Amino acid sequence: MYRRRLTSLPLFFSHFHQVKRADQLKIYQAFSTEIINPVESESSSTRNSPYVAFVLGGPGSGKGTQCLKIAETFGFEHIGAGDLLRKEMYSSTEEGAMIQKLMREGSIAPSEVTVKLIQKAIESAENRKFLIDGFPRSEENRTAYERIIGAEPNFVLFFDCPEEVMVKRVLNRNEGRVDDNEHTVKERLKVYKAVTLPVVNHYAKKGKLYKVDGTGTQEEIFERVRPIFSSLSSLV
Ligand SMILES: Nc1ncnc2c1ncn2[C@@H]1O[C@H](COP(=O)(O)OP(=O)(O)O)[C@@H](O)[C@H]1O
């Protein structure tokens, strides 16, 4: 159980390089050499609420791989939204069949279904620090989460990766997934660009987005991620 939490993320992020794009979105970009000196708040009213990082990026950008490393190194609970839906898919319920169809098409499951699964996972965990991987995938997902859970994430980690790299990784994934094929990955990329990137932009505008270069080896990427979580570990 954590006792203190970080509530002043813009201050935290001010120790990273702030990248202002032409559209004036605020994005914080990590460099592994940065020394981070976060500022903490002692707000007792929020002390017991879960500490949540959303992890976003296109299919194959490395979200799941990096989440496993973060969870292992920094003691976060890893909640994979796709993993929760896949578990439900194999449950031989009516909902399971519906999820399988949506996944095969590369579409997004109804928000109520995904948010309820995430809520159950948060409530049943002893840990209070969570990585929510692969969610929210749409603005509608995001608002449903905020409505049902009653909170925004503390920050959002975004893996930025070129399409051709993502496609190659997905097609080599070899986990027997119904969506790891050329047709579905094309659909998923369309959905990602049209429906998920607006969520990324939303958090960039709010100063909550932390963008990491998702190319290179798994170890190289983790070294870009590490400073973000190192700075939190004494606070959450
Ligand atoms: N940096 C990397 N270089 C090469 N392959 C990677 C890298 N990171 C992950 N992979 C592999 O690419 C595939 C997709 O990674 P994954 O973590 O499942 O991505 P996502 O969850 O974003 O779809 C997996 O087979 C994984 O082992």
Ligand SMILES: O=c1ccn([C@@H]2O[C@H](COP(=O)(O)OP(=O)(O)O)[C@@H](O)[C@H]2O)c(=O)[nH]1
């Ligand atoms: O919040 C979510 C997360 C996943 N999915 C579905 O599950 C698939 C696989 O998601 P996952 O995160 O496992 O894929 P990844 O991006 O890791 O390849 C997506 O394409 C969607 O069909 C969804 O509907 N809502």
Ligand SMILES: [Mg+2]
């Ligand atoms: Mg994944």
